Amino acid sequence: MENFIYSIPTTIYFGKGQIEHVSQAVRPYGKKALIVYGGGSVKKNGIFDRVTEILEHEGIAWEELGGVEPNPRIETVRKGAELCKAGNIEVVLPIGGGSTIDCAKIIAAGALYDGDAWDLVLDGKKIQAALPIVAVLTLAATGSEMDTAAVISDMASNNKLGTKSEHIRPKAAIMDPSYTETVNAWHTAAGTADIMSHILESYFSNAEGYMQDRMAEGLLKTCIQFGIRAVEHPDDYEARANLMWAGSWAINDFLKLGKLVPWSVHPMEHELSAYYDITHGAGLAILTPHWMRHVLNTRTVEKFRTYGVNVWDVPADLPSMEAAELAIKRTADYFKALGLPSRLSEVGIDEKYLEIMAEKSASRMKGTYVELTKDEILQIFKEAM
Numbered sequence: 513m514e515n516f517i518y519s520i521p522t523t524i525y526f527g528k529g530q531i532e533h534v535s536q537a538v539r540p541y542g543k544k545a546l547i548v549y550g551g552g553s554v555k556k557n558g559i560f561d562r563v564t565e566i567l568e569h570e571g572i573a574w575e576e577l578g579g580v581e582p583n584p585r586i587e588t589v590r591k592g593a594e595l596c597k598a599g600n601i602e603v604v605l606p607i608g609g610g611s612t613i614d615c616a617k618i619i620a621a622g623a624l625y626d627g628d629a630w631d632l633v634l635d636g637k638k639i640q641a642a643l644p645i646v647a648v649l650t651l652a653a654t655g656s657e658m659d660t661a662a663v664i665s666d667m668a669s670n671n672k673l674g675t676k677s678e679h680i681r682p683k684a685a686i687m688d689p690s691y692t693e694t695v696n697a698w699h700t701a702a703g704t705a706d707i708m709s710h711i712l713e714s715y716f717s718n719a720e721g722y723m724q725d726r727m728a729e730g731l732l733k734t735c736i737q738f739g740i741r742a743v744e745h746p747d748d749y750e751a752r753a754n755l756m757w758a759g760s761w762a763i764n765d766f767l768k769l770g771k772l773v774p775w776s777v778h779p780m781e782h783e784l785s786a787y788y789d790i791t792h793g794a795g796l797a798i799l800t801p802h803w804m805r806h807v808l809n810t811r812t813v814e815k816f817r818t819y820g821v822n823v824w825d826v827p828a829d830l831p832s833m834e835a836a837e838l839a840i841k842r843t844a845d846y847f848k849a850l851g852l853p854s855r856l857s858e859v860g861i862d863e864k865y866l867e868i869m870a871e872k873s874a875s876r877m878k879g880t881y882v883e884l885t886k887d888e889i890l891q892i893f894k895e896a897m
């Protein structure tokens with residue numbers, strides 16, 4: 513296990529009705545908030561109204577910025593940062609899924625930055641400060657409510673890039689699983705695949721971490737059990753609660769501390785979203801089994817066998833390669849059972865940008881579990897067509 517520093521300081525208010533704590537979460541950081549939200553789901557389901565009622569009652573002023581896109585755009589970030597600067601905003605309060613929270617994170621950093629917010633996406637080290645962020649989560653997927661990352665797109669240049677800084681980790685998050693009962697089957701399934709992918713990206717690492725791996729397997733089993741349950745029974749509170757909490761722990765750094773490794777499948781998927789604006793979790797569900805098949809070899813086979821036995825109940829007495837292949841098949845079958853696509857052509861991706869997407873993702877493969885060249889990534893994309 514590598515050395516690490518453990519500090520995951522986000523205060524979590526988890527469970528039914530925890531929105532009542534929103535003023536308690538915001539007040540330590542100031543008396544004027546910018547509420548950030550997406551295409552309107554939070555207005556339809558009443559969460560926005562309840563938040564603003566509580567803020568008004570507690571004497572906390574607010575402004576709002578709606579319209580954050582799934583795969584949030586840099587243009588919306590710029591708008592938000594300007595609002596913060598002009599309105600003397602002290603706290604940023606996103607209500608929504610990962611797109612809204614990611615957008616709010618770079619708004620919070622952009623508010624305290626003199627240059628263009630895109631600089632902060634290109635280089636996380638330029639994030640030297642950010643307004644405090646209090647997130648209200650409405651979709652279990654990205655873990656943005658408890659992590660240091662934000663992913664922002666510039667569609668004009670076909671760039672979708674992740675940036676990271678401890679300054680943008682939310683100070684607090686309100687996580688009421690009942691809010692996610694209105695998330696449709698598609699986004700519930702895609703969210704589950706995203707959570708599983710975050711766990712797998714740390715699990716398949718070249719650094720040892722026995723304890724982290726057993727925790728990861730427990731989280732994966734949680735997703736497998738409750739993802740399908742939430743898709744089939746949207747108002748199953750226990751399913752929603754388990755998915756929501758697993759989503760945070762998949763990516764809040766806990767699983768990867770001590771086994772730092774660059775991710776493999778996410779850089780490839782981000783290129784798909786940058787060129788075709790597809791749902792992130794759906795892209796991951798398509799690519800993951802193909803990536804697994806590609807990196808399965810005599811060096812990695814034992815890890816895949818362990819994954820199969822501990823996560824997918826693959827019989828322990830099977831020969832290693834057979835066990836590994838069965839594990840990959842069960843992974844692919846599960847994504848299909850969730851109702852997710854298994855081919856790039858199903859989400860409207862054609863051959864046109866495969867080369868450039870492979871080239872761009874290959875530039876981010878240094879130090880990954882199995883380093884992939886541009887040609888290998890191109891082969892994975894082609895196999896996934």
Ligand code: NZQ
Nearest residue numbers: 550551552553582583609610611650653654656661694695
């Ligand atoms: O925009 P609204 O109207 O709110 O509707 C959203 C959106 O259409 C809807 N939704 C959210 N909560 C709902 C709801 N609909 C009904 N009821 C609710 N309670 O769901 C749709 C998708 O929302 P979005 O926020 O885009 O989904 P998600 O949370 O999956 O976020 C995806 C984005 O996060 C990035 C992805 O790349 C993508 O841009 N990621 C962020 C990460 C991070 N910050 O660490 C890591 C991830 O790997 C990922 O890359």
Ligand code: ZN
Nearest residue numbers: 654706709710
């Ligand atoms: Zn993801």
